[in-house]
Amino acid sequence: MPNTALLNNIDHKDLKVITRYGAEYGDSVNIAPVFPTEFVEIQRDYPILFRKDAEDQWQAIALLGLDRNENLFLRENGSWDARHVPLIHQRGPFMIGYSKAPSGEPSEPMIHVDLDSRRVSKTEGQPVFLVHGGNSPYLERVSTMLQAIDRGIGYLPQMFAAFEEAGLIEPINIEVRLDRETAYTIPDFHTIDEDKLTSLDAQALEKLHRSGALRLAYMVLSSLPNINRLIEMKNALRAQGMS
Numbered sequence: 001m002p003n004t005a006l007l008n009n010i011d012h013k014d015l016k017v018i019t020r021y022g023a024e025y026g027d028s029v030n031i032a033p034v035f036p037t038e039f040v041e042i043q044r045d046y047p048i049l050f051r052k053d054a055e056d057q058w059q060a061i062a063l064l065g066l067d068r069n070e071n072l073f074l075r076e077n078g079s080w081d082a083r084h085v086p087l088i089h090q091r092g093p094f095m096i097g098y099s100k101a102p103s104g105e106p107s108e109p110m111i112h113v114d115l116d117s118r119r120v121s122k123t124e125g126q127p128v129f130l131v132h133g134g135n136s137p138y139l140e141r142v143s144t145m146l147q148a149i150d151r152g153i154g155y156l157p158q159m160f161a162a163f164e165e166a167g168l169i170e171p172i173n174i175e176v177r178l179d180r181e182t183a184y185t186i187p188d189f190h191t192i193d194e195d196k197l198t199s200l201d202a203q204a205l206e207k208l209h210r211s212g213a214l215r216l217a218y219m220v221l222s223s224l225p226n227i228n229r230l231i232e233m234k235n236a237l238r239a240q241g242m243s
Contacts, residue, residue, distance in 0.1 A: 002114040006097065009133040012113065016125035017092050017138070020078030021085070025119055027074055030065035032086040035152025036159055036216055041084035043223040045073075047230070049189040050160075050169060050220075058160040058169075060220075062086055063230065066176060066184045072233040087145050087152075093117030094142050096150045109150060111143060155212070162213035166204055168192050176231055178238065192220045 005011065021027045034042050039060075042048055046062035053059050064071045073082045080089070097112040113120070126138040135143075163169050170193040174186035197217055200208070208214040 003116040004095070004097070004112045004114050007094070007111045007113045007128070009129045009135075013129055013133065014122050015113070015128040016121045016123070017128060018119045018121055018125040019092065019138075021074055021080045021089065022078055023069075023074075027080070027089055028069050028071050030063065030068055030070045031061045032064055033088050034060050034062045034086050035149055036060070036155050036212075037148040037152035038084070038087050039216055039219045042086065043219045043226075045082040045084055045226060045229075046086075046223065047226045048220045048223040049172065049191060051189050058156070060156070061189075063186070063227070066186070066230060066234055072230060072237070087149050091142060091145050091149065093119050094146060096146050109146075111139075111146060158211065159213050159216055162208055162211040163192070163217065166196070166200060166208055168196055168217060170196075174227065176227070178231065178235060182238075191224065192217045194221055197221075 018025070034046075034048065039048065042062050046064065049061055049063060050058055051061060064073060066072075073080050075081050093114040095112050095114070096109045098109055119125070127136050128139050130136055160169075169190050172189050172191040174184075174189065176184040176186070178184075205214065208217070
């Protein structure tokens, strides 16, 4: 379990966060959970796919690589070579936490920090608080990210319910061949059935539109050509003798 604490400018006045990316920070992964609130940005760089989690609940993921623990967007200088880094990786050691109010109702969401995270430092990185206690620009950006994640998590069940009601979720068989000897089969993922989407009647389309899921369905479809981009990136690495 993470060693989480409610973030405050007294206990954590000297806290800094290392914001570069790397395997040592958990970034060397070939999939990343993503949220509807970032689909606009995600679709430009990554394929968006669906799968069931351990609790049999749908989740959306971005495909980052073809091999396990392979993130084709990571660079040796600690950068992430894409226009948008998935929010789950941008957020660093921070998360939204809720506590119960005396009335028993959930309180306002509060920022918590994992003090055991390897990104947490007192000597290097972005300061979380200003010298006189105010939030740093970095913390303000993190707060915006966490709000987007929180809204996205809240909307995921509604989005998938709308997709399922319209019969739009279908398995996708991803087969990638790099050369005669090297091929990949990426199983157990799903996507949007484009034929069913285009054949929906006006009433079903209107309902999907009102739910906010129609535009998201088209974003998922528009993201799929990024599989070809992953292949190009993988081939470039192989040509350099790196993978």
